[in-house]
Amino acid sequence: MHMADALLSPTIGGAMWAATAGTIAICARKVQRDLDDRKVPLMGVLGAFVFAAQMINFTIPATGSSGHLGGGMILAVLLGPCAAFLTIASVLTIQALFFADGGLLALGCNIFNLGFFPCFIAYPFVYRPLVGSNPTPMRIAVGAVLGGIVGLQLGALAVVAETVLSGISELPPAAFLAAMLPIHLGIGLVEGLVTAAVVSFIWKARPEILQYTIESRPLGHLRLQKVLIGLGAAALITGGALSWFASSNPDGLEWSMAKTSGKEELEAPPTAIHRLLAGLQEQTSFLPDYGFKDGGTEPEIAGESSSSWPAVDKGTSTAGLVGGGLTLALAVMIGLLFRKRKQTP
């Protein structure tokens, strides 16, 4: 369920980056303030543990397919939400850089989808109330399974929302949702079962390890509402600003709206939403710059975008094909040239 750069628009990608960066900053401050220096190496090795665990597969009963641990829930149980969020973010960063899971722009989305929901929603609001301060294997199992399902359903929902809002893919939201939610119900169930089994194993073998997070309040002094409002505002403002940049030639009204949204905090969310949607609409209805997909395109948007995009006619499409073909050939040639040069010395 890794989101990919190819399906994201810069507006959505940037907004999710802002939300993720904000969460990382808040978590970093909280972890640093806790001054528990045992956590520094522990977060490092547990991240590596999740990494190794994801590389080992097991067969899912009755399906014949295989699965592995996602890790967000188990980290939250072992480290508490803030440290767990930083850890899962670091794991996803390495996966993006080395294994090309997702991409640089999609990293913001991926960290949010796979980290925020298990750490800040599923753990404090599902797992903790169910397990309480006196865990039993049964309670751990129920809490972990429900937590895993809630976390992954929200994550899948976010993937659909990000893809649809980006407008690169043509998938209708309802069909995409209908495909993603049931699949992730299964994945969440498996994630929950594995988490439950591992946590119960640890609880039986070394209960003192879990005692540490059981005693702490899940979010400490952090007020969740404040965090959520802050994140939402950050994402909307960035999204608004980016979509303003995305339109090549904003008219006076838009410009003034962007200006007010930067200055008046109370006005920011509605105007930012408007700008976000306007930017999206503009993106999805851009004239294709080769070919003649005529009709239906709003004239004012076409007028606005034509300043940076060449006019559309038959000649342009031929030129586009010829030029594109030549550029592609050039790329391949450069590759071959360097390869030869490397082999000869």
Place this chain on the structure above:
Amino acid sequence: MAKIESAFLDLTYLDRLATGDTVIHRLDPRVKVVIAALFVVCVVSFDKYAIAAMLPFAVLLMIIMGLGEIPAGYVITKLVVTSPFAVMVGIFNPLLDQQIVLHLGSWAISGGWVSFLSILLRFGLTVAAMLVLIATTGFNQVCMALERLGIPKIFAVQLLMLYRYIFVLLEEGQRMHRARALRSFQKRGMEMKQYAYLLGQLLLRTIDRGQRIHLAMLCRGFDGTIRIRQNLRITTRDIVVFLAGGMVLIVIRRFNIALLLGNFITDLLQ
């Protein structure tokens, strides 16, 4: 199971590439990180039917890969291996967007196919850009660059710590996995219960390791603050490359070079 071994190979292979000493390797990592980010943003900001306009970015990437001596075969293999999600979501475009936008002789191409190709191209360019960044820079350098560029220090430390212990834990996991495989004869798959026990054992060892590392750090004078050794220095060459690279990216994003080239050629032919 080859997955854990192949992960190990990938990490060490990219690490080995990063020890190279080419024009690209010698650049300051901050310059490379920012240029890579700009590259990705430029590519994804194209409209959904763009193909020709994106190809100059492929040329640029090829030049960088050539200069950095990154084998194209490896990058292409990685692209193929990681493509399923983009392909699966993108493949619906041709089915849903059937408006004809282009005629090649008697062959009509619908908007969906154009946008599907565009998705694949975006995917290839963004993923390849990232692999090239890591293969010419190395992860530690990228982390230091990120720390200098302003990510929270504790997160930079977390990334460095994680990268250091990934190798250790992958080896540990690999050993346990192999031990189980050797003792289970013909039974090929692992069941969930065994998987959970295996992970539980691994987790206990991991936590113990974390405690040992903490004690070792305390012995060496760790006082709660983390210091990252910095030996990054920006030279004039870095600044020149940064400005030139940024300009090139903006120019090929702004002007459809492929189309201009095509216009030039077709004019010439007429």
